[in-house]
Amino acid sequence: MLSDIPVFSLSSDTKDGTYNNMMKRAYEYLTQGIWKLHLEGLSGWEGFKIRALRVLMLTSEGFQKSHISQGASALTYYTLLGIVPILAILIGIAKGFGLETSLETWLISQFPDQKDVLDQIFTFANNSLEKANQGLIAGLGILLLLWAGTKILMNLELVMNQIWEVREGRSLTRKFTDYLAMIVFIPLLVFLSSGFVVYLSATLTTLGESNEILSKIFTVVIPLLNLIPLALLMLMFSFLYIFMPNTSVHFLPALCAGIFIGCIYQLLQWILFTLQIGLTGYNAIYGTYAALPIFLVWIHLSWVLILLGAKIAFSIQNVHAFQHMGGAIQLSHKFRNLLSLQITHLVVEKFCKGEPPPTSIELSNLISIPLSLARNLIHELCSTQVLTEIQRDIDKETSYQPARSVDQLTIKRILDMINERGTEIVLPPSKHRDKLVKSLKKFEKIIEESDANLSLRNL
Structure with a gap:
């Protein structure tokens, strides 16, 4: 019976009118009330609101249970170990196409708040490439790349499997083939796609200069092209949420999570960029490495957001499976x-x-x-x-x-x-x-x- 379900409203009067009583009722509604409602008896908009609240509560509860923060810390560590050899390989591939300068320019444009750190990483990566003719150093660099990249993906799969409550990971053969494809091709595809956007924007600008009608059209179209990198970022997140867990993830939940996390990720970059401008006092403490603390925070928060998106995808896909979840479950053996x-x-x-x-x-x-x-x-x-x-x-x-x-x-x-x-x-x-x-x-x-x-x- 819907009449038996506690309904929370900010406008309703409580017995003693206290703030604590209102918060207690809100807590009971979110932890028990919304789980006892049958969505079949609600209108479309009401059902959507209850489902959205359930997704929010599942995501919030699962954040701690899935050890997302600890998983993000491990991924941050292996990211720092692998970032130089990974960039060295990408720069080496880009040099083969004469695009190494474009790659560096693109990376800085994508992460303007991390320009100082990226410049140092580019220096390390180029030094590694210059010494690549020494077989031992080149071999060690490739081994470090493969090891760090594999550890990142193994930990990412482990945490995502915990989020999706999957007990078995990929087989060794699947790990080798799937991880190798991701390490090599995904960064390259993202870079080439973004390069195509730059090329298309320049081409349209040139065409617009020779035709007044096209110029007016392209005045609207060209700014929209700047949204393509954001769309690619959202699709990349969605791909991770589908591909990484060792279970079947539906496209729509992964896409919703990818869109949401993509927007939050862009907001995070803007916040860190603003902070980096304001925290000039760090130069007195860290000197030329003043950007490193913010860079570390950025990497860690990036992984937290990525893993949070996986939990959102899980909650959206499986929210109907928690219809009767209200309250803690302590079942008897019988x-x-x-x-x-x-x-x-x-x-x-x-x-x-x-x-x-x-x-x-x-x-x-x-x-x-x-x-x-x-x-x-x-x-x-x-x-x-x-x-x-x-x-x-x-x-x-x-x-x-x-x-x-x-x-x-x-x-x-x-x-x-x-x-x-x-x-x-x-x-x-x-x-x-x-x-x-x-x-x-x-x-x-x-x-x-x-x-x-x-x-x-x-x-």
Whole structure:
């Protein structure tokens, strides 16, 4: 009943009219009220507002649980190690096309607030290239590039898998092929795309000078071209959110997260640029390296934003799976067993009917439990070899089917497999424990022979 749901309004009067009481009601509404509402009974705009609040709360709650700040710190460290060899390789490739000056100019135009640091990095990178004819130095530089780039992507995948609640990472073969492609081609594609924008802008300007009508049209078109780098940045973020997690990420949630984080990222650059102008006093402390502290802050906050975008994409895609999330969940062992049996029954039922195997999201929706709880129970069932993980042929989604003959999956057999998970320890002899063991064995025999010990196939 919608009347049973606490509704929060800033204009409503509280009993004592205190600020604390109002904030308490707001907290209860955000943590419980919005999760008890059924969106089917709400209008389009009201449903959108509740869904947006749920996405906001899921993102906020998951920020700490997914260790985003710690992951950003690790990524900052490996970024600092790899930035010089990565730029050295890019400058080397650009030199092959005669575009090394254009590359440096473009990078400075993209990050004007980091010009001093970039100049120093360019110096280090060019020095590395000049010594590249020395085989040992060149080999070490390439190894450092591959190692740093791989560590960045491995940590990025690790944190994004935590955000998406994925327990298994890529295989070693996939890591090698996927990571190598990203290290080499993505920076090159971004640079070439931006170079094309500069070339197109110059060409249109030249054409406009020779034709008055075209000049008026291009006066509007050329400023719009300046938005293309921002659009490319948003698409790059969206690509990361789709590509990096070892699970299926839908395009629309990734695009929404990419657009939002792209705008916030541009705002961050403007703020840091303003701060860098204002903090001239740092020169007295750091000398020529005064830009380094802000550069470090910029790298760290950039990674925080990127990982935050991954959490936003997760929340948008899976918000419907948290319909009944309100309040902390502390399930009893008995109720966990009941849910495990229900999950197994749904998987067995679809398997026997020849239907596509269900995903964790589909199972959480069918039972109306939070996605995180469903995934924990499914992981337990897979580790005890009740279920097994496969990829569906139709969409390559991770899904689940029985790990053994469905005729063997009785209620008692499944509960035994769950309860026997783990190891036993050697204890000193005990007469009382021996009696308990005998009593439990009698219980198990009675349950085994009971008519209530149904096969899940025949439910």
